[in-house]
Amino acid sequence: MNWKKISTFIAFSAISLGSYAQANLLNARSADEIGIKDLAEIVAESEGPIPYGRVSDRDILFGMKVWETISLEEKVNAPYYFPTEAIAAEGRKSLFQVLIDGIKSGDLDEVYGDSDFKKKRTLKDLESAFTRIDTTDAGRDFYNAGEKIPDEYIVREELQPHHVKEYHIVGMWFFDRNQGELKYRLLGICPVVPDIYTLGSENENLVELFWVFYPGARELLFRNYAFNEKNPMKPINFDHMLNSRRFSASIYKTDNVYGDRRIDDYIQDNSMRQLLESERIKESIRNLEDDMWNY
Incomplete structure (x- = not known):
């Protein structure tokens, strides 16, 4: 068993407890314990995907x-x-x-x-x-005048x-x-x-x-x-x-x-x-x- 990998995964799990908000939901004694996985689940997931x-x-x-x-x-x-x-x-x-x-x-x-x-x-x-970066018509006026385009006239669109x-x-x-x-x-x-x-x-x-x-x-x-x-x-x-x-x-x-x-x-x-x-x-x-x- 790769304990180094498991310990790394445990640390990762502790950082991202919000990712598993429903884990331990029925066993929690306080709201702070919701999302904490038990060791068996952490060990199983630390192994990663089943290799081909x-x-x-x-x-x-x-x-x-x-x-x-x-x-x-x-x-x-x-x-x-x-x-x-x-x-x-x-x-x-x-x-x-x-x-x-x-x-x-x-x-x-x-x-x-x-x-x-x-x-x-x-x-x-x-x-x-x-990602597409464009300027508004007002921004083009600044560009044509050789001036710096203010940020409010720059349009950034991302998928x-x-x-x-x-x-x-x-x-x-x-x-x-x-x-x-x-x-x-x-x-x-x-x-x-x-x-x-x-x-x-x-x-x-x-x-x-x-x-x-x-x-x-x-x-x-x-x-x-x-x-x-x-x-x-x-x-x-x-x-x-x-x-x-x-x-x-x-x-x-x-x-x-x-x-x-x-x-x-x-x-x-x-x-x-x-x-x-x-x-x-x-x-x-x-x-x-x-x-x-x-x-």
């Missing part, structure tokens, strides 16, 4: 990468959207805020420009994507959790011959937001803000919790939610001979047919496991 098992390439009988959209307009995906403002009393933040705060603090550095995960992006690279429309994820479905079953491994996640320069206009242009290589974000997501509608006393960390696929998603792209061509590239201007094609791909993946056992 190693999968040898030669043990993968079949594998297919799929890209999916998690629409935040669907009620079942609400835990990834809310709260739109951090709830200090419970220490809860939306998934988007967790990712942004992780990037700003340096806890999350596995950030890339696309789902190929080849070109890394830094905080400096991203600032122009989620907020309520601006996120959906998430794109990429993962692999594969058949592991050692386990004899079909499995899924999440590889990346990306918030989709309106372009900061079209934000609030009639024709908002949705863009992929950045891609996070998921295995490098697991520790951060493990430490942050979403609201559990089925049992509010037991919040679920984002790592568990995503790995257990607690969301509704539709496939928009998959491995194919045309270079990972998107569904809406070959089925255009027909949302129903696009949805049916997405369901067809899902069904073909589900049938893979049954087909493996047919001789």
Whole structure:
């Protein structure tokens, strides 16, 4: 047992008791004891997320990468959207805020420009994507006159959790011959937001803000919790939610001979047919496991 890791986690827990406002609620003898976790819970959480098992390439009988959209307009995906403002009393933040705060603090550095995960992006690279600084008409008058623009004429706008429309994820479905079953491994996640320069206009242009290589974000997501509608006393960390696929998603792209061509590239201007094609791909993946056992 790693006691150094546990002691560090205990210190972290003591600092952030507000994050667990309902812990020890029924056993507390005074209000000050609410939020204090017992040693067993601290030890269990200090271990971090369950590590992925190693999968040898030669043990993968079949594998297919799929890209999916998690629409935040669907009620079942609400835990990834809310709260739109951090709830200090419970220490809860939306998934988007967790990712942004992780990037700003340096806890999350596995950030890339696309789902190929080849070109890394830094905080400096991203600032122009989620922050816009502009001046009012009165401020431009100062600028044209060669004078310093007063702060009250400078407008700073930053993307907020309520601006996120959906998430794109990429993962692999594969058949592991050692386990004899079909499995899924999440590889990346990306918030989709309106372009900061079209934000609030009639024709908002949705863009992929950045891609996070998921295995490098697991520790951060493990430490942050979403609201559990089925049992509010037991919040679920984002790592568990995503790995257990607690969301509704539709496939928009998959491995194919045309270079990972998107569904809406070959089925255009027909949302129903696009949805049916997405369901067809899902069904073909589900049938893979049954087909493996047919001789």
